[in-house]
Amino acid sequence: MRKSRGRKLDAGGGGHGDDLMVTPLLDLFVALIPFLIISVVLTKINVVDVGISKPVANVTKSPDNFDLLVRVSESSAEVTLNGKILGKLEKKSDDKTWYSTLHKVLVDVKKQNPDQYKIRFEPKGKVTLQTIMGMMDGARNLLPEDGEIIKKDAKGEAVKLKFLFPNVILRGVYT
């Protein structure tokens, strides 16, 4: 019987060809698969930045006179700009539609105020973390379907904006 490295002949030989020696391959699989199952991270955890509003005594008025506030309750969200109500968004169907309605209102605000990046959220007691995070997601990034929002930078050159209001502050923590 002929012997070669990594290959062995079928015991019977004949017309059935050679069998590959699969033992080293199996050894490798058995070592690699448990290692990868243990070390691989299938769930990607990301974070959403949020600032906390300062205690009332430390609050200073914004010099640019821009105060965009979203008051969130379990069933509605009220958007105000400098105290003027821009819209009251009722939660009619699912959460995603609600967040996207808020996003559209905020895109309109951004078009009028391309230099502003700050937004404050004031959730009421029963509002869940998922709702807060969903709203923050809707307020943070510009989407391709929103169209282009252009602003001029310090040199006077046109810059295409990527963000809506990424500077999110949570209000009502100290009250």
Add this chain to the structure above:
Amino acid sequence: MSNTFGSFQKKSLGLGLGGQGGSGKVSTHASLNLTPMIDMLTIMLVFLIKSYSVDPAFLTPTQGISLSETTSETAAPDKAVLIIGKDGILIEGKLVVPFENGIVKKSEMKGGELPALRKTLEELATKTKFIAEQNPTVQFTGTLILQADRELPFESMKPILRTAGLAGYQDIKFAGTFNE
């Protein structure tokens, strides 16, 4: 003789018995059909290698907590983690404020904040600041990653956020599972 062996080896169920030799002896040789197993292992290996990330993961999901979904692409930094679990509040894996029936005990609250949590956070801040003095690559930024259940109401979060703010942690990051 060899043909007889080969045909017997291809019997069903992946287990082939050794064939009878011309001499009438029953062979004791049996072989497993490994092809389906190797196929499966190859698929698993390719999937796992594809999912394998070389980026360090500073956050891992905590048992019993269903994290919120987020479209944020910001990866969790290597900062202090506060977990609001079902049994209580944990900092760096250590239980700091125990819960009763899933909420903070009234005895743990004082003036709208949690003194035990504040003490632990202040100690952690002092420790980080001390390390930052010795090691310029470390900086105290007042960042705290909050890992909590998606159904946690804001009223339960408020005393925790307030305490974190008073202890010097003003930069809060809410952890969530990435969903495109």
